[in-house]
Amino acid sequence: MSSHCQATKALTAAEVADYSRHLDSWEIAQQVDALVLKKSYHLNNFRVGTQFANQITELAESYQHHPEIRLRWGEVDVIWFTHSCNGLRPLDFKMAQKTDDLYCQLTQPQAPHSKEAL
Ligand SMILES: C[C@H](O)[C@H](O)[C@H]1CNC2=NC(N)=NC(=O)C2=N1
Incomplete structure (x- = not known):
């Protein structure tokens, strides 16, 4: 166990259940011996899937917290968990x-009241 891990313990199953009430359609899955958050997103084609994966990369870099990403035509699977714990x-x-x-932001059309739409 690293010192970082001792300082930041993983949530208990009850805490995980509580936090997950605020999320939409994320699955709590067991991966090897860890609980993880998992979701499959549908995209129209490979290019937009790649764009989505690249945006997740930027997000991950800005928080120094990195997911597993599986990219294939029409679909991007994302798995979040904390390796250190x-x-x-x-x-x-x-x-x-x-x-x-x-x-x-990537898949929904601009809000109708945005400047471009006027
Ligand atoms: C030093 C650096 O912040 C750590 O190695 C980060 C990098 N990204 C990480 N990402 C995830 N998901 N879990 C981690 O424990 C983790 N550790």
Whole structure:
């Protein structure tokens, strides 16, 4: 166990259940011996899937917290967990929400009241 890990323990199963109530459609999955947050996103083609993966990369770099990403035509799977604790931390839930926000920005049309639409 690293010193960072001792300072920041993984959430308990009960805490994970509580945090996950605020997320939309993220699965809590067991991966080897750790709980992880997992979601599959649908994209129209490989290029936009790659764009999404690149945006997640920028997000990950800005927080120095990095997910697993699986990219294939029409789909991007994202898995968040904290390696150093081999489990979930509040930051993983924050990153999951931010990933959803990126997906919405990328796939949903501009708000009708934006300047461009006037
Ligand atoms: C030093 C650096 O911040 C750490 O190695 C970070 C990098 N990105 C990370 N990402 C994730 N998901 N878990 C970590 O424990 C982790 N550690």
